[in-house]
Amino acid sequence: MSADSDQQSIRCLVAKVGLDGHDRGAHVIARAFRDAGFEVIYSGLHNAPDEIVQAAVQEDVNVLGISILSGAHNTLVPKVIEGLKEYDAFEDTLILVGGVVPDDDKAELKEMGVAEVFGPGTPMEETIEFVRENAPRR
Amino acid sequence: MTGDTGRIGGEHADLLDDLLAGKHRALARVITKIENRDPGYRDLVSALHDHTGSSEVVGITGSPGAGKSTLVDKVANYYRERGETVGVIAVDPSSPFTGGAVLGDRIRMASNVGDMDVFFRSMSARGTLGGLSTATTDAVKALDAFGKDKILIETVGAGQNEIDVVKTADTVAVLVPPESGDNVQMLKAGILEIGDVFVVNKADLDGADRTVQELREMLHMRDDRAATLSTGHHGASRSQGGSEDSEDGDDERERWDPRIVETVAKDGDGVPEFVETLADHRAYLERSGRLEAKARTRYAEEIRNLLRDDVGELLEDEIERRGGMAELVAGVMARETDPYSVADEVIDPLEGCLDDS
Secondary structure (H helix, E strand, O other), X not given: OXXXXXXXXXXXXXXXXXXXXXXXXXXHHHHHHHHOOOEEEEOOOOEXXXXXXXXXXXXXXXXXXXXXXXXXXXXXXXXXXXXXHHOOOOOOOEEEEEEOOOHHHHHHHHHHOOOEEEOOOOOHHHHHHHHHHHOOOO | OHHHHOOXXXXXXXXXXXXXXXXXXHXXXXXXHHHHOOOOXXXXXXXXXXXXXXXXXXEEEEOOOOXXXXXXXXXXXXXXXXXXOEEEEEEEOOOOOOOOEEEOHHHHOHHHOOOOOEEEEEEEOOOOOOHHHHHHHHHHHHHHHHOXXXXXXXXXOOOHHHHHHHOOOOEEEEEEOOOXXXXXXXXXXXXXXXXXXXXXXOOOOOOXXXXXXXXXXXXXXXXXXXHHHOOOOHHHHHOOOOHHHHHOOOOOOOOOOOEEEEOEHHHOXXXXXXXXXXXXXXXXXXXXXXXXXXXXXXXXXXXXXXXXXXXXXXXXXXXXXXXXXXXXXXXXXXXXXXXXXXXXHHHHHHHHHHXXX
C-alpha cells in the first residue's frame, strides 16, 4: 500500500520477426508469461528489426523474446542487437530467441549476445524459470 | 536545470538530464521508475514538474474492440505529418490473480513503425487502488517534460480506475461502436458524462446512423437533466465528474456542447475532422479559462492523493508500533474495544502533532 513500496514487474516484449505467419508459438509464450505474472507486450506478426528496437526501447523491457521460424535469424537478430546498442539498450536487456535454430547458428547467436535459444519442445517452465533467474533488474 | 538536479542523487540526476536532452532511453527508464515506484522516484517526478505544462493531453476511451488503438495510430500519424511529436500511453487491464498482463495495443501502431518521435508506452494496472492514475499522471509529466507536443492516453472505459485515468487529460474522447447495445452500457458506466467528443467509429457499418442518432438523444438528455439539477448553473451541465465545476463559477459565458464525429479509423476516414474537433475543444478550454480551472482541480486532486498515501503509510507504521493489525483486531473480536475507538487511538498522536503546529 505504501507510496514508496517497490512494485517491480518483469516486462517482456514478445516479437515475431520475418515473413512467416506462424504466431501460435508466440501466443502460447505470451499467455504463459502473463500467467507467470510478467507484463507482456505483444507486437504482432511481421515485425521489422527497427520496429522491435523501437518497442524494446520505449517499453523499457527487461526481456526481449524473438520468435523466428523462417530461418532468417542470422540476418534479423544482428540487426536487432545493433539497434539496441544504438540506444544503449543492449546491456540490460535479456535477449531470447525461440524457434528452429541449427546448433552452429545457436553458438553464433549466443556469441552475438543472445542469452539463450529455445528450440521446439522446450518445457514452458524452463523458459519461465530462465527469465525469472536472468531478467536484469531495473 | 542544475537547480532541479541538485536535490536528487547521481543516477537520477543523470537520468533527468538525459531525458531533458531528448534521449528516448532515459524517458523510457523514468517511466519504468514511476511504474515501479522505485526508491527516489518522487524526487525525480517533482524535478520534472518545472519542465511541464506545454503538451496538449487527450484521453481516448471506449469499450474493447471500439477501435481505440487504431484511431490513436491514425491520429498520431496525422500529428506527425504536421511535424508535431507525439507520446502515447496505452493502459490495459492486468490479471487480478497473477498481476500479469498481455499488452497488445502496439500491434495497431502500424502507421508509425520505426518513428521514434512517436513514443508509445504500454502500462498495466499494478496492485494498489488508485495507483494506476497516479502512475499515468506521472508518466504524462515525463512525456511533457521530454517535450512532446501531443500526448494521447488510451484506456478501456471499464471502471472508476479508467475514468480517473482519462481525467488526467484536458480533452476526453469517447469511442462508440455502431449498433452494439453498448450505448446503454456506457450510460451505466458513467462514461457519457466524461466525454467532450464522441466518436462513432466504424461508421461504414450498418447501424452507424442510428448510433449517432441515439447518442445525440442521450447527450441531449444529459444536458437537460443536468440543467435542472444545477438550477441554472450552466457549468454543471457538462460536468466532468463534479468537483472542478464547483471551483469556477465564471463559465456562464460559454459552454461546450459535446460533439459527435464519425470515423472509419482503419481507413483514416474522419481523422482530420476528429483532430480538428479536438483542437476546437482545446481552443474553447483556453478561451473560457477552463483549461486553467482544470489544471487547478487536477493539482488539488494530486496533492490530496499523495497526502492520502503518505498519511496511510504513517498510520501503517503506527499500527505496527501498537502490536500490529492482528492485535488490534483481537481486541475488537473480544468486545474489549470497537473499530471506531481503535481508529481514534491510532490517529490520536498524529492529530496531536498537527494541532500543536
